[in-house]
Amino acid sequence: MKSNPFKITLSDKMSVILPKEFTQPFYEAGQTRIKVNAIHNNKIIEFYAALKKEKTGDFRIHFSKAKQKEMDILPGDVFELQLFKDQSKYGVEPCEEFEAVILSDYKAYKIFESFTAGKKRSIIYAINRYKSSQTRIDKTILFTNNIKRGIFDPKLWLKS
Structure with missing residues (x-):
C-alpha cells in the first residue's frame, strides 16, 4: 500500500x-x-x-x-x-548494531519484546541517534545490562 x-x-x-x-x-x-x-x-x-x-x-x-x-x-x-x-517490526528501523546486540542476548531480547510498542520505538530512536557505530554498540550493551538488572525506568536505561 x-x-x-x-x-x-x-x-x-x-x-x-x-x-x-x-x-x-x-x-x-x-x-x-x-x-x-x-x-x-x-x-x-x-x-x-x-x-x-x-x-x-x-x-x-x-x-x-x-x-x-x-x-x-x-x-x-x-x-x-x-x-x-509501515512493514517494519517496531514502527522504526533499528540500526544494525542494536539488532546484533539484542539478538545475541536472549534474556534481554525477551525482556525487550515484552515492552509496549512505544517503549520499543523510544529505545530504538535513542540508540539510532548516536552517530558512531561503537557508541551505538556500547549504549545497546548498557541498555541490555540495565533491563536484565531490573531497571525499567527509561531515563536510566542508557546510564551506567
Whole structure:
C-alpha cells in the first residue's frame, strides 16, 4: 500500500496536515503508523510516523525540526511526501548494531519484546541517534545490562 507523491507545506513548527485522499485508505486499513518519504531540492529522507486523526477529520504527522533542517525546509516551502504501509517490526528501523546486540542476548531480547510498542520505538530512536557505530554498540550493551538488572525506568536505561 502506498500513496502517490503529493505536494505539502508545514502546518506549524513541527507537523504537517495530510490530505484525506492520501491518508484515508491507510486509516481505514488500520494503518495508524506509516513510512514516509519526504522529497525537497533533490534530497530524500525516509522516516516513520504516527497518523494522528484531528477532530476535523484531517490527519497530522510529526515533522521534526531536525528533519526540516536536514531537508533545508523553511516555513512556507512546498515539498513532496509519499506515504507507504509501515512493514517494519517496531514502527522504526533499528540500526544494525542494536539488532546484533539484542539478538545475541536472549534474556534481554525477551525482556525487550515484552515492552509496549512505544517503549520499543523510544529505545530504538535513542540508540539510532548516536552517530558512531561503537557508541551505538556500547549504549545497546548498557541498555541490555540495565533491563536484565531490573531497571525499567527509561531515563536510566542508557546510564551506567
